[in-house]
Amino acid sequence: MPMFLWIDGQARIRALGRTLHKVLGEGVMIGDAFTRHFTIGRHEADLLRCPDATIPRCEFSNCSRKVGACGSSLRHLKERRSIHLTLQARPEIGLRGDVLSLPQAEGGGVLMNLSFGIYLSEVVASLDLTERDFAVADLAMEMLYLLETKSMVMGELSALTARLDHARQEAERLALTDALTRLSNRRAMERALAQALSGVTQGGAPFALMQIDLDHFKRVNDSYGHAAGDYVLQSVARILNETVRHGDLAGRMGGDEFLLLLRGPIEHKALEALAQRIIARLEEPKWFAGNECLISGSIGVVVSDDYAIHDLDAMQGDADVATYAAKEAGRGCVRFAQSAPR
Incomplete structure (x- = not known):
């Protein structure tokens, strides 16, 4: 019983197991008062009244009338299903166990067989206990x-x-990502557009759409093969990522069609300047396998502030019309939707 505790009739420690001694530390001495090292119960100590303290034959007339003040009072703990003790020096550690009353011929008092209960793992870790510190049957x-x-x-x-x-x-x-260009794909752009439209209809920030159709891309594919076309599309994706602001979104809608979602208020002049910068970057020579791949871009722009009633289908339709107008104007240029003021 490495966790036993023997308390005499005067509520003093007569003996204790080696593991319990290790838990209490070197400060424990044989003859110390029980209450110096232990508190009975958790939050119920004030309820543990000693029955003997209320009758004339109690020899401890000046005690606190609580269980634990004397060895005789501890004998009443056997009536409980189990006991709970808290260490005075380490209140975070609780012990539980059984109580056995000792005969008066042996000096009265009690013998307790204790265990760590739910605190087992914490105590073993903090005190470096081993298998030798527990009983064989434990x-x-x-x-x-x-x-x-x-x-x-x-x-x-x-x-x-x-x-x-x-x-x-x-x-x-x-x-939500286009496998070739690593831009947002059509599904991701549609989700982002729906969120932007929901925001602006509730008084949130406006937005602009910039649709980009590549010019002369089919000629590159037909002349130099699809590998060259893929290289050009990846180059366009890099240009768009480098050109737009943080918080804006660039996506590939399919084939050689791209879309920019530009969040926040932007003046038409600023949008036109951005479109011209993109066109200039698109028209820079792109070399693949020794072949010069020349393309340009036709751009159509719509702005949410230009619509009294915000309808995404109408805005995207106007962007298509504006992009077609840019192609009709000779390609490599930008056009705003007709509803947009110049």
């Missing part, structure tokens, strides 16, 4: 093995959950 080590196994399993489950969450996020990202 299930403490088996409990520690179970706790360690549970901890390992929970760790693996947590890691698996993190991997699954990462895989889910990556799958969602890929589902």
Whole structure:
């Protein structure tokens, strides 16, 4: 019984097990008062009244009338299903166990057989206890093995959950990304446009759409092959990413059609200047396998502030019309929707 505690009739420590001595520390002495090192109960000490303190035969007339003030009062703990003790020096550690009343011929008092209960793992870790500190029949080590196994399993489950969450996020990202250009794809752009429209209809920030159709792209594909065409599309994606502001969104809607979602208020002159910069970058020579790939861009622009009633289909339709007007004007230029003021 490495966790036993023998208390005599005067509520003083007569003996204790080696493990309990290790828990209490070197400060414990044989003969110390029980209450110097232990408190009975958790939050119920004030309810543990000693029955003997209310009758004339109680020899401790000046005691606190609580269980623990004398060895005789501790004998009443056997009537409880189990006892709970808290260490005075380490109140974060609780003990529980059984109480056995000793005969008066042996000096009265009680013998307690204690255990750490739910505090087992914390005590073992903090005091560096080993298997030798527990009784052979004690299930403490088996409990520690179970706790360690549970901890390992929970760790693996947590890691698996993190991997699954990462895989889910990556799958969602890929589902919203154009595989060739790494820009947002049509699905992602439609979602972003719906959010922008919802925001502006509720009094949020306005936005502009800039539709870009590449000029002469088919000639590059036909002359130098699809590998050259893919290279050109990737170059366009890089140009758009480098040109737009942080917070704006560039997407490939399919084929050689791109779309910019420009968030926040932007003046028409600033939008036109941005479109001209993009066109200039698009017209820069692009070399693939020794072949010069020349393209340009026709751009149509619509601005949400130009609409009294915000309708996404109408705005996208106007962007198509404006882009076609840019092509009709000779390509390599920008046109605003007809509803937009100049």
